[in-house]
Amino acid sequence: MDNQPITFQFISEPTDVNFGGNVHGGSVMKWIDQVGYACASNWSSSYCVTVYVGGIRFYQPIKIGEIVKLESRVIYTGSTSMHIAIDVYSRNIKEKIFEKKTHCIIVFVAVDENGKSVQVPKWIPTSEQEIQMQEYAIKLMNLRRDIEDEMKPFL
Ligand SMILES: CC(C)(COP(=O)(O)OP(=O)(O)OC[C@H]1O[C@@H](n2cnc3c(N)ncnc32)[C@H](O)[C@@H]1OP(=O)(O)O)[C@@H](O)C(=O)NCCC(=O)NCCS
Numbered sequence: 266m267d268n269q270p271i272t273f274q275f276i277s278e279p280t281d282v283n284f285g286g287n288v289h290g291g292s293v294m295k296w297i298d299q300v301g302y303a304c305a306s307n308w309s310s311s312y313c314v315t316v317y318v319g320g321i322r323f324y325q326p327i328k329i330g331e332i333v334k335l336e337s338r339v340i341y342t343g344s345t346s347m348h349i350a351i352d353v354y355s356r357n358i359k360e361k362i363f364e365k366k367t368h369c370i371i372v373f374v375a376v377d378e379n380g381k382s383v384q385v386p387k388w389i390p391t392s393e394q395e396i397q398m399q400e401y402a403i404k405l406m407n408l409r410r411d412i413e414d415e416m417k418p419f420l
Contacts, residue, residue: 268388268395270338271304277333277355287326288333293353293367294321296335301349304337305373308347309385312376316346319370319405327366331355334363340370340395341402345382347373348402370405 273296283289298315305313327333334354341348349371354363375385390396409416 268308268339270336271300271307272337273300273303273333273335275333276358277327277329277331279329282329285326287328288331290323293323293327294318296333297321297351297353297367297369297371300335300337301351301371301373304339304349305347305375308339308342308388309375311383311385312378313347313373314376314380315371316374317372317409319372321367321369323367325364325366327353327355328357331357332363338398339388340390340398341406342385342388344384345374347375347385347388348406349373350398350402370402 277288277292281288281292298318301315302313332355334356335351336354337349337351339347340350351367351369351371352365353367355366356363374382377383388399390399
């Protein structure tokens with residue numbers, strides 16, 4: 266199956282501002298969820314819900330009025346879940362080179378009309394980079410399992 270990245274590009278707007286004058290982290294998280302949803306639904310041809318959001322690292326602020334680019338791709342599929350890697354870039358409109366601003370992994374699950382999880386097509390990595398990305402997703406999944414008890418809500 267086709268695993269072309271799903272890409273969004275747009276200009277960050279004044280309504281995306283935070284109290285410091287740059288783009289609000291909440292706006293970036295919303296875009297990440299949207300592009301991840303588009304990627305997961307495209308892969309599974311199904312409605313999907315977010316089940317897990319990995320650590321999001323904001324490397325540098327995104328400024329208002331910059332061109333923002335989000336790239337998302339499947340890097341691992343389980344039985345009903347899809348692990349989607351998302352990179353966020355931005356650039357000043359007058360400059361040509363995008364800088365990476367954020368990266369994260371989101372896990373989506375395909376669900377039917379009753380909200381019950383359903384099987385997804387298997388993703389098989391082909392290139393060396395895809396194999397490494399799949400190994401990375403499996404490593405993170407195992408790490409999460411190891412710390413799951415520690416991460417349980419306090420109350
Ligand atoms: C998604 C949902 C239907 C799954 O329910 P379920 O089928 O009973 O859950 P399961 O425990 O069987 O897990 C389903 C898949 O999610 C994966 N999953 C569950 N918890 C996970 C976690 N913490 N991290 C990564 N994957 C996880 C499981 O590994 C499984 O994947 P697999 O089938 O590929 O092996 C249910 O959890 C749900 O409705 N959650 C709310 C989703 C939502 O509203 N999202 C928006 C949040 S604002």
